[in-house]
Amino acid sequence: MIIDGVDYRIAIVGEAPGEDEENYRRPFVGASGQFLTNIMRNEAGINRQACLDWQRLPAPASAERDQPVSTGTARRFKMASTELAHDIARFDPHLCVLSGNTPLRAAVGAHCQD
Numbered sequence: 001m002i003i004d005g006v007d008y009r010i011a012i013v014g015e016a017p018g019e020d021e022e023n024y025r026r027p028f029v030g031a032s033g034q035f036l037t038n039i040m041r042n043e044a045g046i047n048r049q050a051c052l053d054w055q056r057l058p059a060p061a062s063a064e065r066d067q068p069v070s071t072g073t074a075r076r077f078k079m080a081s082t083e084l085a086h087d088i089a090r091f092d093p094h095l096c097v098l099s100g101n102t103p104l105r106a107a108v109g110a111h112c113q114d
Helices: 019-024 031-043 071-091 101-108
Strands: 010-013 051-054 095-098
Touching: 010 071, 010 101, 019 031, 051 071, 071 101, 095 101
Parallel strands: 010 051, 010 095
Antiparallel strands: none
């Protein structure tokens, strides 16, 4: 599959959206996202249109410290992980970039525990 003239597909998976992402309802639009875009375009020549940007995983702070999380948070994490798996399968990327512990946990199936 060729997207916008390039024959690669990259999935970029981040943690929970920040304030800018919430306001614009698009992933990676804040300062970090702009930095990522500039590096990809200027340093690596990567077309962001050939990328799946995914940033909807709830990042429970207590899970990062191996503490129990609420049942609701665990449920939201599992639902988002399932949605991510479907989106990745549909996009069929050549490369997945996992930005943070939460996307890594989702990728390996390490769902938050109740």
